[in-house]
Each structure stands twice: as structure tokens, then as C-alpha cells.
Amino acid sequence: MAATLLLVGCGKMGGAMLDGWLKAGTVELVVVVEPGGMTHAHPAVTVVGSAPELPAGFAPDVVVLAVKPQVMDNVAPAYAGLAGPKTVFLSIAAGKTIDYFHRHLGGAAAIVRAMPNTPAAIGRGITVAVPNDAVGAAQRDLCAALLSAVGEVAWAEDESQMDAVTAVSGSGPAYVFLLAEALAAAGEAAGLPADLAQRLARATVSGAGELLHQSPQAPAQLREAVTSPGGTTRAALDVLMAPEGMTALMTRAVAAAAKRSKELAQ
Known part of the structure; x- marks a missing residue:
């Protein structure tokens, strides 16, 4: 891939x-368009402060829209002039639909809507993307290659699935971090010193996650492998797997996040 890119917004993601x-x-x-400037010294990177400062005649293969959703109204229209058959717009702004970008960029614009998550910061994210009908096969492959630089890439069959994607993987890291918090708090309640409880929780959650990442086994198989009949793990799982336990709680949480995602898209 020897593509020319326009990156609008250079925050964390x-x-x-x-x-x-x-x-x-x-x-x-x-x-890179970054109003605050940046110190990214690299021969392949040019930094400007706004759309009017783009190099004359610049026609990127991909325009990556990486600004926060709440400022997208003020940002996207400035790049409508770049819309055309040779340029695809790749948005990673949560909640912003393909129809939203049609309104700002024109109905003929090739658009890929994507939802990454924060483990992208260490190259271990997962991004789900969905294209509109104007996106060609080569443009789809190019977007997949760009997104794979920060982790796995999957494609949704329909844009309506993106609210659930946001609720599961987009917001999902926060659920895992909360698990580590809750496990540490429970350790303290059981009598451990705070620093030891936090260390055990952090290492256990991150280690179990890496085991899940590397193992070909399903999560249920890994769970069963550490659960002896009548043992300590079984006693804990009887609580967590009760009818109103973790699965029911997570189902309600994901449903609430998906509902909010739909609301933000309106």
C-alpha cells in the first residue's frame, strides 16, 4: 500500500x-490537520492547522475523520470538496452515521463508518467497519489495511449493527477496567491490603485476557478448566452465574449503551 492520506484530528485514536x-x-x-499543531517529525508527515492550509491540488486516497463526534458538524463540511470516486472517507467518530456524512459531504461520497476501541493505543484494538455502496473493493481493502495497523478488523453486514458494536467493543474496555476495580475492592473486603488487592486484580485481569487472546479455546472452555466441582471457583461462579448475575447484568448494560448510541445518532 502506497497511499496518500489526510488525517483530520490527531488525538489519542x-x-x-x-x-x-x-x-x-x-x-x-x-x-495531518491538527489545529494545536504537533511534533511528529517524520518525512512522510506534513502538519497543517486547518483545511484551507492543505497543499494545493492535494487529492488523498483516504480522508480519515478522527475528530470528536461533538465537533464533527464544524469539521466535515470543510472537506466536501475532496469527495469523488478516487477518495474514500473513513470515519472513526462514534455515533455518526453514513447518512450524516452524506448530508455534509454529498450523496456520492464513498464513506466507511468505523468503530475502534481504546486498546488500539497498544496495537491490540478491534475495529468494526461498514461501507456505503459507493466504496469500491480496492477502497475497502485500503481502509482495512489502515485500520489493521492498530489491531483486528471486522466488517458489519449492516449499519444497524453498529449501535451494538459500540456497546460491546467500543465501550467494552471500560467494563473490563471496572471488573479490575471491583475485584480489587472485593479483595480488600476479604481482608487484603489495598496495594496487594489492586496488584492481584490488575495482574489477574490482564493475564487472563492474554490467555484468552492466545488460546484457541472458547471462553467457556477456559472457565471450565479452572473450575473444580465443589471448589472455591465453583462457589464464586454460583453467585456470578445466578439468574440475576453477571450475564443478566452485562446484557442490561450493553442494551443501555446501544440505546444511548442510537440516541446520539439522531
Whole structure:
């Protein structure tokens, strides 16, 4: 891939993606629009403060829209002039639909809506994307290659699935962090010193996550492997797997997040 890119916004997620592209060495030129400036010294990167400062005649293969959703109204229209058959817009703004970008960029714009998550910062994220009908096969592959710089990539069959995607993987890291918090608090309640409880919770959650990442076994199989009949783990799981336990609680939480995602898209 020797693509020319326009990255609009270089915050945590945009910066993580830029780092991934540069490490992979697969981009020919990246122009970054960042009003506050940045100190990214790299021969393939040009930094400007706003859309009017773009190089004359610049026609990127991909425009990556990586600004916060709440400022997108003021940002997206400035790039409508770049819409055309040779340019695809890749948005990682949560809640912003393909129809939303049609209104700001024109109905003929090729658009890929994507939902990454924060482990992208260490190259271990997962991004789910969905294209509109104007996106060609080569453009889809190009977007997949760009997104894979920060982790796994999956494609949704329909844009209506993106609210659930946001609720599961987009918000999901916060659920895992809360699990570590709750496990540490429970350890303290059981009599452990706070620092030891926190250390055990952090190492246990991160270690179990890495085991899940590396193992070909399903989560249920891994759970069963550490659960002896009548043992301590079984006693705890009887509480967590009760009818109103963890599965029911997580189902309600994901449903609430998906509902909020729908509301934000309106």
C-alpha cells in the first residue's frame, strides 16, 4: 500500500493510527490537520492547522475523520470538496452515521463508518467497519489495511449493527477496567491490603485476557478448566452465574449503551 492520506484530528485514536501506519511503512504521504499543531517529525508527515492550509491540488486516497463526534458538524463540511470516486472517507467518530456524512459531504461520497476501541493505543484494538455502496473493493481493502495497523478488523453486514458494536467493543474496555476495580475492592473486603488487592486484580485481569487472546479455546472452555466441582471457583461462579448475575447484568448494560448510541445518532 502506497497511499496518500489526510488525517483530520490527531488525538489519542488518530495518533495511535498514525503511529501504526508509520511503523508499518506502508503510507506514501500523510497530511495531518491538527489545529494545536504537533511534533511528529517524520518525512512522510506534513502538519497543517486547518483545511484551507492543505497543499494545493492535494487529492488523498483516504480522508480519515478522527475528530470528536461533538465537533464533527464544524469539521466535515470543510472537506466536501475532496469527495469523488478516487477518495474514500473513513470515519472513526462514534455515533455518526453514513447518512450524516452524506448530508455534509454529498450523496456520492464513498464513506466507511468505523468503530475502534481504546486498546488500539497498544496495537491490540478491534475495529468494526461498514461501507456505503459507493466504496469500491480496492477502497475497502485500503481502509482495512489502515485500520489493521492498530489491531483486528471486522466488517458489519449492516449499519444497524453498529449501535451494538459500540456497546460491546467500543465501550467494552471500560467494563473490563471496572471488573479490575471491583475485584480489587472485593479483595480488600476479604481482608487484603489495598496495594496487594489492586496488584492481584490488575495482574489477574490482564493475564487472563492474554490467555484468552492466545488460546484457541472458547471462553467457556477456559472457565471450565479452572473450575473444580465443589471448589472455591465453583462457589464464586454460583453467585456470578445466578439468574440475576453477571450475564443478566452485562446484557442490561450493553442494551443501555446501544440505546444511548442510537440516541446520539439522531
